[in-house]
Amino acid sequence: MYESQVTFTLDTICPWTYMAKKRLDQALAKFRSSPMASSVSYTLHFAPYQLNPNFPPEADRLQWYLDNKHFGDATTQQVFQAHMTNIAEPLGVALRFDGYMGNTLHAHRVVQYFQSSKGPETANKLIDALYERYFERGEHPSRDEVLIGACVEAGISEEEASKVVGDKEIGLAEVKAKLREVSRDVDAVPVVMVEGKRRDITLTGAKEVEEYVKTLEKIANEST
Structure with a gap:
């Protein structure tokens, strides 16, 4: 069986990466339940990207979007929220638009550390927990208590999570x-890159479930 890595490049505060992750999860589940699953094993790997590396530690999310994305126009903001809600609902996601934003450096640091030390399954659960907390509960993306809670949801002990989250130097140089490495090749997220025997296929932007399925099947067909 061919072992393929699916690299998902994201920022934990980007709604389009959340939608893409949900759709990719559905596509992977569909592929794994098909006869083609015997030819390829896909492992999800996460690569970090910051939409705004200079973002402050904390900002009111509604106000920040109003000022920086919608030019102070409340109607435009309402249209955006309605549009995103319509996209999210079929995926089982109840989006919230209130709460706090913040710099995501330490969220990425924690994810990358545990991806390296605990493996892809733990990293996948951690990403899902962070997404849900930020987009569906309105929690800050990188406060210590949020990161620790997400780690515990991912199966990491509270003691180990507290140590890694609390010591800001652990994994900092690596992340x-x-x-820097990712930003040389990526200027927008999400990006999904599927490794194949003959070639790699890269999809930029939040694609539909069927497009992810077709890509997984294409790699499988080329890998036999």
Whole structure:
């Protein structure tokens, strides 16, 4: 069986990456239940990207979007929220638009550390927990208590999570290097890259479930 890595490049505060992750999860589940699953094993790997590396530690989300994305126009903001809600609902996601935003460096640091030390399954659960907390509960994306709670949801002990989250130097140099590396090739997220025997296929933007399925099937067909 061919072992393929699916690299998902994201920022934990980007709604389009959340939608893409939900759709990719559905596509992977569909592929894994098909006869083609015997030819390829897909492992999800996460690469960090910061939409705004200079973002402050904390900002009111509604106000920040109003000022920085919608030019102070409340109607435009309402249209955006309605549009995103319509996209999210079929995926089982109840989006919230209130709460706090913040710099995501330490969220990425924690994800990358545990991806390296605990493996892809734990990293996947951690990403899902962070997404849900930010987009569906309105929680800050990188406060210590939020990161620790997400780690515990992912199966990491509270003691180990507290140590890694609390010591801001653990994994910091590594994640900064990875962010620099990723930013050389990526200027928008999400990006999904599927490795194949003959070629890699890269999809930019939040694609529909069927497009992810077709890509997984294409790689499988080329890998036999």
